[in-house]
Amino acid sequence: MDEERIAYVVDDEAVVRRSVVMLLDAAGFKATAFESGESFLAAAAAGLPFGCLLLDLRMPGMDGLAVQREPAARGIDMPVVVITAHGDVPVAVQAMKLGAVDFIEKPYDGEALLRAAGAALAGGAERQAQQREAAEAAERLALLTPRESEVVRGLVAGRQNKEIARDLQLSPRTVEVHRANAMEKLGARSVSEAVRLALVAGIAAPAQEG
Incomplete structure (x- = not known):
């Protein structure tokens, strides 16, 4: 064996x-x-x-x-x-x-x-x-700044850049920068990979306003 x-x-x-x-x-x-x-x-x-x-x-x-x-x-x-x-x-x-x-x-x-x-x-x-896998994902998530983490949470919730920008009171361009930086730190080649890492690490999406 x-x-x-x-x-x-x-x-x-x-x-x-x-x-x-x-x-x-x-x-x-x-x-x-x-x-x-x-x-x-x-x-x-x-x-x-x-x-x-x-x-x-x-x-x-x-x-x-x-x-x-x-x-x-x-x-x-x-x-x-x-x-x-x-x-x-x-x-x-x-x-x-x-x-x-x-x-x-x-x-x-x-x-x-x-x-x-x-x-x-x-x-x-x-x-x-x-x-x-969860521990390794959590280590990568720990590299993010608080704002980058918020952007990733928005991605986990399935929100577009414009929606995340509105929620965080940022410009869409600023969200794009945070998203790019977060994906680089996570070693994620796609949004879906970044979302999967976040979910594995136990990152929850922000509550939907409703």
Whole structure:
């Protein structure tokens, strides 16, 4: 595969850890097992590559829900698939409200677990890419002057230069200058590209007067 698929298995039962790791390894994942939530969090705090977290909910000490809350608080962003006992769906639903992307019931089906892990990794990688894109767009937007930002907001609202000029009480020529400067700073070759960057960065259009 072009890109390594990594998975972390957190379960207090050694037999479960071994079976899940064997299943993942056979499917081309690089799997690492942890016997407790505390041991996983310690390793994650020291630095772990991006991967999918396969997390048992029922563990002594720090249970799965407690483990799930910690990564976000520590800035660890990994997709989570929770593994829970049969009939424990309410707890699994609670885990999904905390951000888990899927849950698998014991005794789990191997193919279902692999599908869930693969989908979680793909979705997590896409989310990280979107976050990077948004951060990069925000950095470019931060280069704009306040007036250039106002002009870009007008473009996001779909307004023409004359309309933006009227709203900002500027001449159309001045708006054209601000627009050209903004597009140069953003590295945008077209208005549509500038608008897309602004939207990615979370820039909202000004409220329409009405």
